[in-house]
Amino acid sequence: MKDEPPRPRIPRAARGPRPVFGEGGEPLNQLLAAVTALTAEVATLRQRLVVLESLMTSARVIDPGAVDRHLPDAAMRDEQAHWNEALLQRVFYRYVETPE
């Protein structure tokens, strides 16, 4: 493999005071920061889907509005239900995974 020149690694936290004002103090502020970062990911994913749909429409792969008109069949609904359950299990593991 070709040697790449070293990249910088920029910290994701600034030096200096970092006051927290909300109820719940530092732990809740960390959660707020995490939720905000996740919201950014939702926005970014949605943008990618919009770009894909737009490109496919322009390339006449799909008709305009085809995605919105689409009705999942029973197999697709089942697949989504399994996926949602697994997702919720991963997200809420602290609430649903208790020691036996």
Next chain:
Amino acid sequence: MADANEQDESQMLIRPSLDERGRQTFAKHLRQFVFGPVRAAAQRAYKGRVAARLEPTIADGRALRQRAREALLAEPEYRFFADLHRISQEQIWNSTAETVERDATALRAQWRAVSGTRGSLTVDPQLTIPEYLRRMDTHCMPGSYYREWIEDDLANGALYHRGSFLYAPSGGPDVDGAGRASLALLRRELPRFRPCRIVDLGCGTCGPLWPYFEAFPDVEIHGVDIGAPLLRFAQLAAERRGRALHLRQADAARTGYESGSFDLATAHILFHETEKDAVPAILAEARRILRDDGILLIVDLPDAQRIPDVFQQVVFDGDAYYNNEHFWQRMHELDWQAELERAGFPSAGISLTGAPMMLYGPPERTDAPPRWTAGRFQYFAVLARRAASGASLERAA
């Protein structure tokens, strides 16, 4: 909420992927959300639960602002605003850092290929960074202006330039809004003034200087900053534009230029990032490097005390608390007239004034120029002429 302003790759010099651009755009929108609906909710809390019991009882403006801030810190809506304000600032840098890390070595290669083609850059690896900049990362930007992560680094220049746009898109995709404001002031007050040599103190990535190249076609422009990564980035940007910038890594209090070198010394948004003890030395140095009849032009943050609404004063002062900007408003506790006179500028040649904040609007057609309009807020501004005592400002015109 609308989004008419964005940078292209020729303006940011980095190449975010679709997802990275998505995160950066979200950070820009998050800040607008914080200063839109979230601030509005805090303002309703202030009007409903704070203003009536405080405002009739406290006459002194500064005391009222302080008490209003203390009272607001008990209100959940303001606490949320304050916390999300800080988080939005962190998202600006964090969303950009990934792109900068990937592109940093390519930027360096581009800079090495063009460095010194037209302009010049002198770095000083032995420079002592002022203590007030070392004690924290200004603007919460990791590494601040001066940290170098790799040899001949441009990373924090790229980070600062892209982040500055995301922070204030109305300053334009070239991040030149402050320069357009200072130039508008110069043209208004000294319409016949034609500088041949300009130096910008605390020049950063030099966005405010691009309008000066357009306004004065034969001008020679110099810039001084403590941050080598910012200066390298500015040099790369200048070379790409076909402009000759002469840059020097130095403290604005000790630039090293010969006395009487410049017709115009500018300082765009510099002083609020210094501190009280540094101001006299920077003003004295500016006077020293100006020629007789040369002009000092300062544009900096507005004085919150001049905003009639107490809630907006508290909000405007917020960056001092959440954004590592400790001198953000305290610079306005200085007596600037007295400071300038102590630095040797004659009283009659000093004008403390305002410069309109210029707001960018994208071109209406691809072949049309962008539309710049004066906003309702004004920068704090200073015009001061180096001259024998008693000479007025107008003589420079």
